[in-house]
Amino acid sequence: MSKFPENxxxxxxxxxxxxxxxxxxxxxxxxxxxxxxxxxxxxxxxSYGKIDSNRYYPSHRAIDFYHRYKEDIALFAEMGFNCLxxxxxxxxxxxxxxxxxxxxxxxxxxxxxxxxLLKYGIQPIVDITHYEIPLHLSLKYGGWQDRRLIEFYERxxxxxxxxxxxxVKYWMNFTEINTxxxxxxxxxxxxxxxxDKNRAQIIFQAAHHMFVASAKANELCHQIIPESxxxxxxxxxxxxxxTCKPEDVYETLLNKxxxxxxxxxxxxxxxxxxxxxxxxxxxxxxxxxxxxxxLMKNNPCDYLGFSYYMSNVIQSDTKGSxxxxxxxxxxxxxxxxSEWGWQYDPIGLTSYMIELYDRYNKPLFLAENGLGAKDTLxxxxxGSYTVEDDYRIExxxxxxxxxxxxxxxxxxxxxxxxxxSIDLVSASTGQMSKRYGYIYADVDDEGNGTFERYRKxxxxxxxxxxxxxxENLG
Ligand code: BG6
Numbered sequence: 001m002s003k004f005p006e007n008x009x010x011x012x013x014x015x016x017x018x019x020x021x022x023x024x025x026x027x028x029x030x031x032x033x034x035x036x037x038x039x040x041x042x043x044x045x046x047s048y049g050k051i052d053s054n055r056y057y058p059s060h061r062a063i064d065f066y067h068r069y070k071e072d073i074a075l076f077a078e079m080g081f082n083c084l085x086x087x088x089x090x091x092x093x094x095x096x097x098x099x100x101x102x103x104x105x106x107x108x109x110x111x112x113x114x115x116x117l118l119k120y121g122i123q124p125i126v127d128i129t130h131y132e133i134p135l136h137l138s139l140k141y142g143g144w145q146d147r148r149l150i151e152f153y154e155r156x157x158x159x160x161x162x163x164x165x166x167x168v169k170y171w172m173n174f175t176e177i178n179t180x181x182x183x184x185x186x187x188x189x190x191x192x193x194x195x196d197k198n199r200a201q202i203i204f205q206a207a208h209h210m211f212v213a214s215a216k217a218n219e220l221c222h223q224i225i226p227e228s229x230x231x232x233x234x235x236x237x238x239x240x241x242x243t244c245k246p247e248d249v250y251e252t253l254l255n256k257x258x259x260x261x262x263x264x265x266x267x268x269x270x271x272x273x274x275x276x277x278x279x280x281x282x283x284x285x286x287x288x289x290x291x292x293x294x295l296m297k298n299n300p301c302d303y304l305g306f307s308y309y310m311s312n313v314i315q316s317d318t319k320g321s322x323x324x325x326x327x328x329x330x331x332x333x334x335x336x337x338s339e340w341g342w343q344y345d346p347i348g349l350t351s352y353m354i355e356l357y358d359r360y361n362k363p364l365f366l367a368e369n370g371l372g373a374k375d376t377l378x379x380x381x382x383g384s385y386t387v388e389d390d391y392r393i394e395x396x397x398x399x400x401x402x403x404x405x406x407x408x409x410x411x412x413x414x415x416x417x418x419x420x421s422i423d424l425v426s427a428s429t430g431q432m433s434k435r436y437g438y439i440y441a442d443v444d445d446e447g448n449g450t451f452e453r454y455r456k457x458x459x460x461x462x463x464x465x466x467x468x469x470x471e472n473l474g
Contacts (some may be wrong), residue, residue, distance in 0.1 A: 003404040004427040004470040009123065009414055011083035012076065012421020013368050015130035015175070017059045019424040020089065022066035025103035029095035032189050033132035034059050037185040038430035038445055048185050054470065056427040056446055058432065063441040065422075066450050069113050071423055071453060075439050077120035079459060080466035084122050085305075085367055086113070087130035087175065090156055097134030098141075098154050102159045110160075114167040125170040125305075125365070125417070126234065128157060128217060130428060133189040144180075144190020144206035146287075153213040154220070156277075156308050169228050171221055172305050172367070175216040176235035176288070178262040180207055186427070200282040200296055211265055212292050218299035229302040232266040233367055234259065236306035236356070238348030240313050242330055244284065247316035260359070265361045269300035303414065304360060307368030308399075311335070311348035339433060340372055344395060348404035353406040353413065363412045366403060370419035371395035372434040377442070387440050387456040396458065397473045404470060417463075422453065438462050 012030055017033035024030070030051060036043045037055050051057065065072055076084060090097065092106030117124050141148060161171075180188045180203055187204045193198050213233065221230040239255050241248035245269060257274065264272040270293070279286070312329025335343040349369070365472075371392050382387040396418060407413055420436030432443050438459040443449040464472050 002469040002471040003407045004205075005407075006469070008295060008469060009083040009125070009365070009416070010466040011081040011085065011122065011125075011415070011417050013085035013417040013419050014065070014087075014421065014424060015093075015127070015132070015427075016087045016089035016239040017297075017425075018420075018427060019062050019422070020177055021059070021061040021064045021066040023057075023060045025066065026092070026109065027091065027095055027103040028092045028106060030135040031059075031089060031091040031132040032135055032138050032185065035135065036430060040429070043428070043430055044183075044185070048191050049135065058430045058445075058447065059445075061447055062425050063423065063432075063443055065424075066411040068451070068453075070116055071124070072439070073113075073116045075122065075453060075455070075459075076122060076421060079438060079463045081120075081122050081421070082306070082466075083125050083170070083415055084117055084419065084421075085125040085127065085172075087127035088160060089132065090129050091132070091134040092132075093159060094152070094156050095134060095136075097137035098148075099158075100155075102332045107159070107163055110164065110211055111167070113162060118167060123170060124168050125174050125367075125415070126160075126164075126168050127172045128153075129158070129187075130175040131186040132189075138189035143184075144209050145188070145190050145202060147209055147287075149189075150209055150213045154216050157217040157220050158224075161221055165225045169225070171217075171228060171230040171300070172233045173230070173266070174210055175233045176261050177207070177210060177214075177232065177266070177309060178234045180210070181258060194198075201284050204279070204282070204284045205286060207262070208286050208288065208292070211296055214266060215269070215296040215299040218301060219295070222299075231303040231305045231365060232263065233305040233307070234263055236308045236352060237354040238311035238345060239329070240311060240332065240348075241315050242315035245316070248314065251316040252314040263306075263356070263360070265296070265305060266301050267304055267362060269297045292323065301362075303363040303365055304356060305365040305367035306350060306356070307370065307419070307423050308349050309344070309419075310342045311345040311352075338371055339374060339431075342372070344371065344398075345469070349402040350405045350409070353403070353410050353411045357406075357411040365414050366416045367409065368417065368419040369399050370436040371394075371422075372436050373394070374433055375435045375440060375456070377440060380454075385440070385454045387454070387458075389456045389458045392436075392456070392458045396462070400465065400470060400473060405437075441453045 025322040049473040241252040337343045375387040422439040423437035426434040440454040442452045
C-alpha cells in the first residue's frame with residue numbers, strides 16, 4: 001500500500017523568470033533576473049542591474065512558456081500532475097513596482113494560466129516572487145534594503161489575492177528566503193560585497209523587511225481567501241560534521257542555525273532567543289518599527305515549503321569547496337555528485353524532513369528536488385525525439401522513496417514538486433544545458449533551437465509514479 005496520503009500533491013515546479021520569456025511583452029518591464037547573463041561572471045559579477053544590448057540574457061525568451069503555456073500544461077496534465085508550483089513575475093503585475101495601478105494584461109496572463117491548470121484539475125501553488133523583483137525597485141530603492149518595499153509588496157499581494165481568490169488556494173512567500181544571507185541579489189534585489197563591514201547589518205535589515213512583508217501577506221491572504229494556506233520557502237539541505245570531532249559537530253550546529261534562523265522566524269512568528277547573541281556577534285542592530293513584531297507574531301506561515309537537492313559537509317577549521325545550490329561545503333566521500341558537483345543524498349532528505357517536522361510541527365511541502373544533467377536528444381523511432389534519462393529517474397526514485405520513509409517516520413508531507421518539470425534556464429549558471437525536466441525543451445545555452453517540446457523517458461516514469469500515488473517507483 002502507498003505510504004503517500006490519498007490527497008497528496010504531485011507535480012512539478014517552475015519559476016516565471018526561468019521559463020516565461022516575453023520579458024517586455026504586454027506591459028512588463030525588466031526584473032532583476034532579466035539582468036543576469038550566462039556563466040558565473042555574468043550572473044554574479046558587476047553587470048547586475050544592467051542590460052547590455054550586446055549580451056545574451058536567457059530570461060528574455062527562456063523557453064517561451066508565455067506563449068506555449070497551453071501545450072506545456074497539457075503535457076503536465078498528461079503526466080497526471082495535480083499541482084504545479086509556479087511563480088508570478090511581480091514586474092508583469094506592477095512593472096515598476098511602486099506604481100499604484102496594476103497592469104491588466106499581466107493580470108490576465110496569470111488568469112489564463114490558472115484557468116488552464118484548473119481545467120485539468122491541477123492546483124496552482126503560487127510563489128509570490130521567485131528570485132526577482134521589478135528592476136526599478138532595485139535601482140531606485142536598493143531593493144529590500146528599503147523599508148518602502150513592504151508597502152509595495154503589500155499592494156502587489158492585495159492585488160493578486162483579490163484577483164485570484166477563486167483560483168489559487170496555495171500560496172508561498174519569497175523563494176528560498178535564506179539565500180539572502182549569501183546571495184542578496186537574487187531575492188533581495190541588491191548587491192553587497194563580501195568584504196563590506198556592514199554586510200550582515202544590511203542583509204539582516206533587508207531580511208527583517210521581508211519578514212514583515214511576509215507576515216503582512218499572510219494576514220491579507222487569510223482575510224481575502226479564508227480557505228487558503230500560505231507558506232514560506234527555504235533552500236534546504238542536510239549538513240553533516242566532517243568528523244565526530246566536537247569542534248566539527250559544533251560548527252555544523254552553528255551552520256544549521258544560520259539557515260533555520262529564517263524558518264524559525266517565519267514558522268514561529270518570532271525572532272528566536274539566539275537572535276540576540278547572533279546579532280551581537282555579527283554587530284547587527286535592527287531597526288524594528290512599532291507593530292512589526294506583533295504583526296509577525298500574529299501571522300506565522302501555515303506550512304514550510306523547501307527545496308532539497310543535496311547535503312553538505314562542515315569542518316571547523318576549513319572553508320569548504322564542494323559546490324551546491326548557491327552554497328558551498330566540503331566534498332562527501334560517501335556520495336555521488338552531479339555533473340555540476342552537487343552531491344546527492346536521499347537519506348539526508350529523510351533526516352532533514354524529520355528535523356524540520358520535529359522543530360515546527362507544521363506540514364511540509366517539498367517545493368523543489370531534482371537532478372540537473374546534460375541530456376542527449378535521440379530519435380524515438382516513432383517520428384519524434386526523446387531522452388533516455390535513466391540517471392534522472394534514479395535520482396528522483398531515491399528521493400521519492402526518501403519522502404515515503406519520512407512519512408513513515410510521522411512527517412506530515414503534503415506534496416512533492418520536482419524542479420523544472422520542463423527544462424528551463426538554470427538559476428545559478430543561466431545555462432539551458434543544465435536540464436531538470438521530464439520534458440525536453442529544444443533551446444540551447446545561446447537561445448538557439450526550435451523551442452519544441454519532447455517527452456523524456458522520465459516523463460512516462462513519473463506518470464506511473466503519480467498514477468500509483470507513489471507506490472510504483474519502477
Ligand atoms: C533552486 C532555485 O535553488 O535551485 C531554482 O529555487 C533553481 O530557481 C534550482 O533553478 C536549481 O538550481 P540551478 O542553479 O541548477 O538552476
